[in-house]
Structures are given as structure tokens and as C-alpha cells.
Amino acid sequence: MAAGLRPGRALLSRRRGALCALLRAARGLAARPETHFGFQNVTEAERREKIYQVFENVAEKYDVMNDSMSLGIHRVWKDILVHKMNPSPGTLLVDVAGGTGDIAFRFLNYVRSVRERQLQQKLRNHQNLSWQEISKSYQEEKSNPLGDSQVVVCDINKEMLKAGMQKAQHLGYSEGLSWVLGNAEELPFDDDKFDVYTIAFGIRNVTRIDLALQEAYRVLKPGGRFLCLEFSHVSNPLLSRLYDLYSFQVIPVLGEVIAGDWKSYQYLVESIRRFPPQEELKAMIEDAGFLKVDYQNLNSGIVAIHSGFKL
Amino acid sequence: MVRAAEQRAAPEPQRGGGGAQPGTAPPGTGGGAAARGGAMLRGCGRGAAAALRGAAGSRRASGQERQGPGPGRPLEPSLLRFLVCPLSKRPLRYEESTNELVNEELGIAYPIIDGIPNMIPEAARTTRKRPPAEGSEQP
Numbered sequence: 001m002a003a004g005l006r007p008g009r010a011l012l013s014r015r016r017g018a019l020c021a022l023l024r025a026a027r028g029l030a031a032r033p034e035t036h037f038g039f040q041n042v043t044e045a046e047r048r049e050k051i052y053q054v055f056e057n058v059a060e061k062y063d064v065m066n067d068s069m070s071l072g073i074h075r076v077w078k079d080i081l082v083h084k085m086n087p088s089p090g091t092l093l094v095d096v097a098g099g100t101g102d103i104a105f106r107f108l109n110y111v112r113s114v115r116e117r118q119l120q121q122k123l124r125n126h127q128n129l130s131w132q133e134i135s136k137s138y139q140e141e142k143s144n145p146l147g148d149s150q151v152v153v154c155d156i157n158k159e160m161l162k163a164g165m166q167k168a169q170h171l172g173y174s175e176g177l178s179w180v181l182g183n184a185e186e187l188p189f190d191d192d193k194f195d196v197y198t199i200a201f202g203i204r205n206v207t208r209i210d211l212a213l214q215e216a217y218r219v220l221k222p223g224g225r226f227l228c229l230e231f232s233h234v235s236n237p238l239l240s241r242l243y244d245l246y247s248f249q250v251i252p253v254l255g256e257v258i259a260g261d262w263k264s265y266q267y268l269v270e271s272i273r274r275f276p277p278q279e280e281l282k283a284m285i286e287d288a289g290f291l292k293v294d295y296q297n298l299n300s301g302i303v304a305i306h307s308g309f310k311l
Numbered sequence: 312m313v314r315a316a317e318q319r320a321a322p323e324p325q326r327g328g329g330g331a332q333p334g335t336a337p338p339g340t341g342g343g344a345a346a347r348g349g350a351m352l353r354g355c356g357r358g359a360a361a362a363l364r365g366a367a368g369s370r371r372a373s374g375q376e377r378q379g380p381g382p383g384r385p386l387e388p389s390l391l392r393f394l395v396c397p398l399s400k401r402p403l404r405y406e407e408s409t410n411e412l413v414n415e416e417l418g419i420a421y422p423i424i425d426g427i428p429n430m431i432p433e434a435a436r437t438t439r440k441r442p443p444a445e446g447s448e449q450p
Binding site: 178193 | 390396427434
């Protein structure tokens with residue numbers, strides 16, 4: 001009798017096992033490293049590879065495409081990010097996924113102008129300076145215009161970094177600027193090093209966002225700030241429909257016409273839709289250990305700046 | 312992956328004293344000549360403007376002059392303060408002869424190409440004959 005029952009039980013357990021596997025497959029993320037590339041489902045390794053190729057293809061035309069797709073508004077978004085950061089001279093910034101250096105250059109400009117204003121203020125307050133002291137103060141400004149501020153641009157894609165270095169050369173940025181080829185999920189930096197960590201339009205392309213957030217927490221000094229500028233979700237239904245129309249009908253066409261690459265820009269638009277909305281990203285940032293996490297919607301949620309502190 | 316051997320160079324001695332601008336030679340960034348051609352035209356105009364604007368603090372020596380894809384540039388000394396091995400988070404040693412950042416414990420070396428250190432674990436070269444104790448993990 002027991003013998004008769006045993007194979008029956010074995011059969012049942014096997015069927016249960018198969019059912020469990022099916023449930024797990026349906027749930028997806030927990031068991032296997034399956035993830036998405038735009039609207040396709042791919043493995044994590046495939047996703048990394050595909051994203052690398054996307055940015056390898058678009059690197060040269062990246063800035064031009066940004067301008068044409070966002071009608072130049074992306075510059076305003078990045079300006080707002082740096083203004084929100086409000087860096088003072090002496091700040092150490094790590095700009096992850098910073099490819100072509102947009103945030104880094106703005107940071108350097110901002111810090112330079114703050115420093116100039118500081119020195120001018122100092123001069124104005126000391127009215128009885130001798131000629132010698134005044135010229136020494138001007139020399140100070142000349143020899144240390146950034147006030148020891150530094151920015152390290154880290155990106156996983158070589159082509160984007162090369163494009164960024166060339167841009168830096170043309171625009172005349174050299175001091176206080178370094179470039180590193182690295183993975184946001186595994187940063188090659190020591191703990192407690194940086195004052196500010198920014199990732200602008202990059203976290204969407206990271207495969208394991210939780211790892212990137214943990215690394216961000218690790219490399220920031222206590223008191224350091226995490227800033228993330230990223231496309232997000234529009235809640236207004238009318239605007240959302242217009243945005244969808246623009247995204248799916250206009251942007252890939254622009255991609256084809258300007259960069260000769262429909263697929264990469266199709267990926268871009270799809271990846272925006274797949275990215276978690278504001279509240280979910282806020283929860284993920286809090287999970288990584290950041291405090292006082294908040295977000296600011298720009299353009300009704302087309303773009304959002306998330307901010308958190310390591311306290 | 313580009314091996315460090317291809318980019319063997321005698322690194323120029325870095326004279327980065329205080330805040331003074333190091334007069335490094337313009338980088339030999341290898342790359343598509345076509346891309347650079349178009350970028351150069353745009354860059355020439357902006358380069359001139361930047362030169363005029365940057366009269367107070369002279370930046371690059373001459374952005375126009377371009378050497379061929381020359382030997383890899385040495386690493387900026389300020390970066391060494393921050394860089395550690397991405398796998399073990401341990402400090403690295405800068406090896407001048409091969410222009411690499413070496414992690415002794417794991418026996419791996421990260422190449423520096425055109426002044427950009429390549430800190431992706433897959434790009435690292437093993438320095439020992441046998442594979443390192445901790446295999447290079449997937450990020």
C-alpha cells in the first residue's frame with residue numbers, strides 16, 4: 001500500500017515542482033536574471049551588451065540628438081540640476097554615466113563663477129589693502145580659479161567618454177576634470193570620498209539600479225548628496241497622450257534622419273516607459289540608505305530630479 | 312579589449328605643482344578621423360573663443376595642433392587618490408612602465424588608455440601566470 005502511494009506522491013510533488021517553476025517564470029525577476037530592453041525581454045547580460053551598443057552608436061551625435069529631441073530644453077534641465085546642487089568651491093563631484101560631460105562642464109562653470117564672486121567680495125570688504133595685497137589676491141584667483149573643486153566623470157562606454165574628452169578639449173576645460181571608464185554597479189572608487197554624486201539620464205540604462213544606488217551610497221561622504229536627473233512619468237492624462245505621441249512618432253524618426261539609427265532611439269523611448277515612476281524610484285533610493293529623499297518634477301513629470309542625503 | 316601592451320609609452324613626468332596648469336601635450340586620442348574632422352571645424356571656432364576668454368588662466372597648450380594617435384597619456388596624479396580596484400576596493404599601484412594600475416592581491420592590472428583608466432573588471436589583465444584567486448566576477 002505504501003509502495004503504491006509513494007510513486008503517486010512522487011508524481012504529485014513533481015507536478016507541484018513544475019507548477020512552482022511556472023509560477024517563478026511568471027514572476028520573472030526573482031528566479032532568473034531576466035530583465036527588459038525597451039519592450040523586449042532579455043537576460044541581464046544581453047541587456048548590458050545591447051545598451052553598450054546603443055551608446056556606442058549614438059556617441060558622436062549624442063549632443064545634437066539631445067538638442068533636437070528635446071528642442072534644447074535638456075540644457076535647461078541640466079542647468080536646474082547644477083543650480084539645485086549649488087556647489088561651493090572645493091566640492092568633489094562624481095558624475096556617473098556622465099559620458100559627454102554636460103554636467104561636469106556646468107559644475108566647473110558654476111564653481112568658477114562662485115569663486116570669482118568670493119574673491120571680489122573679499123576685495124570689496126577690505127578697503128584698506130595695499131597694492132601688494134590686491135595684486136596677490138588677483139594672483140590667487142589666477143592660480144586657483146576653481147578653489148580645488150574637482151569632478152570625476154565615470155562612464156561605462158568608451159565612445160561616450162572619448163566624445164566627452166574631445167568636447168572638453170574644444171571648450172577648453174582641463175583643470176579639475178578627470179575621466180574614468182567604470183561601471184556604475186561597481187564603482188572603482190573608495191568609500192566616503194565624494195561630496196556629490198550625480199547621474200543624469202543614466203540610471204535608466206543601468207541594469208541593476210539597486211546596486212548602482214548602493215554604490216552611490218558607498219562612495220559619498222557622510223553628509224554627501226545624491227542627485228538623479230531622469231525621465232519620469234507624466235500624471236496629467238492629456239499631456240501624457242501628447243508626450244506619448246511625440247515620443248513614439250517623432251523621436252525615432254529624428255533618430256533615423258539625424259543619426260541614421262532608428263532602433264537606438266526606439267530603445268530610448270521604450271526605456272523611458274519602462275523606468276519606475278517617481279514614487280517607486282524614491283523608495284528605491286531610500287532602500288539604499290539615503291535620507292530626506294525627495295523629488296522635483298520638471299515639465300509636469302517629463303523629467304524629475306531625485307535628491308537624497310547620506311546622513 | 313585593447314591590451315596595455317599596445318599602448319606602451321614613456322609617460323611624461325607630471326609636474327602638477329599646486330594649482331599650476333601642467334603643460335601636457337595635446338592628447339593623441341585615437342579615433343575616427345572623419346568624426347574628428349567635423350568636430351575640429353566646430354572646435355576651431357570655439358577653441359579660438361575659449362582661448363580669448365581664457366586669457367586669465369591659460370588652459371591647454373594648443374588645441375589645434377594634433378599629434379597622431381600617440382602613446383597613451385599618463386594618468387592624472389589627482390585621480391590616483393580616488394581609484395581603487397572595483398572588485399576588492401583595495402588601493403592600486405600605478406605601474407609606469409606598462410601604464411597600468413595594478414592590484415597586487417588579485418594579480419590583475421587595469422590598462423590606462425589615452426589617460427582614461429579602464430576600470431571594468433573584464434578589461435583587466437592578469438599579471439600572474441595562473442588565474443587570480445578570486446575569479447573576475449561579473450558586475
